[in-house]
Amino acid sequence: MKKALKITVNIFAWIVLIIALLITIIVFSSDKNNGVANLFGYIPMTVESDSMVPTFNKGDLIICKDIDDVNALKEGDVITFWTIIDGKRVKNTHRIVGVNDTDGARSFVTRGDNNPIDDTLPAYASDIIGKWTETKIAKLGNAMNFLRTKKGFFICILIPMAIFFLLELYKFIIALIEVKRPETPEIDEEEIKRRAIEEYLASKGETAEAAEAVKDKAEKTAETVSEKAEKAVETAAEKVEETAEKAEETVEAAAEKVEETAEKAAEAVEEAAEKTEETAEKAEEAVEKAAEEAVGDSAE
Numbered sequence: 001m002k003k004a005l006k007i008t009v010n011i012f013a014w015i016v017l018i019i020a021l022l023i024t025i026i027v028f029s030s031d032k033n034n035g036v037a038n039l040f041g042y043i044p045m046t047v048e049s050d051s052m053v054p055t056f057n058k059g060d061l062i063i064c065k066d067i068d069d070v071n072a073l074k075e076g077d078v079i080t081f082w083t084i085i086d087g088k089r090v091k092n093t094h095r096i097v098g099v100n101d102t103d104g105a106r107s108f109v110t111r112g113d114n115n116p117i118d119d120t121l122p123a124y125a126s127d128i129i130g131k132w133t134e135t136k137i138a139k140l141g142n143a144m145n146f147l148r149t150k151k152g153f154f155i156c157i158l159i160p161m162a163i164f165f166l167l168e169l170y171k172f173i174i175a176l177i178e179v180k181r182p183e184t185p186e187i188d189e190e191e192i193k194r195r196a197i198e199e200y201l202a203s204k205g206e207t208a209e210a211a212e213a214v215k216d217k218a219e220k221t222a223e224t225v226s227e228k229a230e231k232a233v234e235t236a237a238e239k240v241e242e243t244a245e246k247a248e249e250t251v252e253a254a255a256e257k258v259e260e261t262a263e264k265a266a267e268a269v270e271e272a273a274e275k276t277e278e279t280a281e282k283a284e285e286a287v288e289k290a291a292e293e294a295v296g297d298s299a300e
Contacts, residue, residue, distance in 0.1 A: 017164050020157045023147050036091070036129055041066045043130045045080055045093060046141030051112030052078075052093060061140035062093065064130030070106060075099060078132035079108070081123040091129065094119060 026037040026044060037044055043064040050058045055078070064080050073079065073096060080093040097118060098109030107122040146152035 013164050013167060016160045020161050023144075024157060026144070038066070042133075043080070044144065045091065046144050047093065048091075049112075051114050052095075053114040055095075055113050056136045057138070059139050059142040061137040061144060063133050063135040064093075065133050067128060067131050070125040070128060073099070073108065073128075073131065078134075079110070079123065080129040080132065081108075081110070082127040082129065083119065083121055083123065092119075093132065096123075 022039070026039065043066070045062050045064055047056055047058050047060045047062060056062055067073065067079075075096050075098065077096045078093060079096060080091055082089055083092045084090075085092070092110075094110035094112045094115075096108045097111045100107045100109065100122060105124070107124045108128075109118050110123050111118045147156055
């Protein structure tokens with residue numbers, strides 16, 4: 001993150017420096033060339049009026065190009081040229097609406113797209129500064145005009161350049177200090193990350209070994225518990241079997257006792273039946289006897 005921020009700051013600083021240098025070159029070259037800046041054949045111009053609306057507006061920045069052959073200009077081209085307006089020699093950018101050839105001297109009739117009439121004075125070949133390349137940047141011309149002032153040059157050019165050189169000086173001093181500092185083993189971020197990963201993996205390995213040990217103990221404990229449970233089940237089964245045998249013997253003994261009791265009951269019933277039969281016979285004899293006696297009494 002810090003490296004990316006440093007790179008971004010450096011790129012931004014260099015961009016500001018390059019722009020400042022370009023503007024400085026434009027300002028100085030325009031001062032030396034009657035207010036016309038020229039960068040490798042290209043001429044940045046600030047639109048000073050609305051005479052060319054809607055092609056471009058006042059305050060826009062347009063780019064013109066040097067003309068190698070004036071005779072190649074034709075109607076419809078937009079040119080920048082010197083002219084006289086209100087008694088002052090000024091730059092003007094208008095469209096060619098006519099071409100005049102008088103005794104081998106070529107001149108151009110011009111008019112602003114937003115003007116109803118042609119310009120009063122024609123543009124001669126010696127007055128032409130350049131031809132518009134159809135490149136424009138809205139409102140940037142106002143910024144260029146501001147930068148050409150002392151205040152604008154100081155704020156937008158000198159201050160950024162001073163800051164840039166101070167930053168570079170600071171970096172240079174830091175570099176000198178680092179060179180003089182005793183060498184110490186440097187560990188970059190990648191090395192730190194690698195070591196951290198190794199430590200993490202090592203801790204994970206120890207944890208895995210501990211977990212494996214716990215797992216082995218758990219398996220052994222489970223085996224022990226299983227063996228004890230099997231023994232307990234076998235013991236319980238033996239006890240149940242013994243209890244079942246005892247219960248069976250008890251049932252057999254009870255059955256024998258019941259059978260004996262039933263036999264004794266049957267004998268008692270037989271004896272009771274015999275006694276009842278004897279009693280009935282005796283009762284019958286008594287009844288017969290009583291009847292005989294009753295018959296005898298009646299006869300008397």
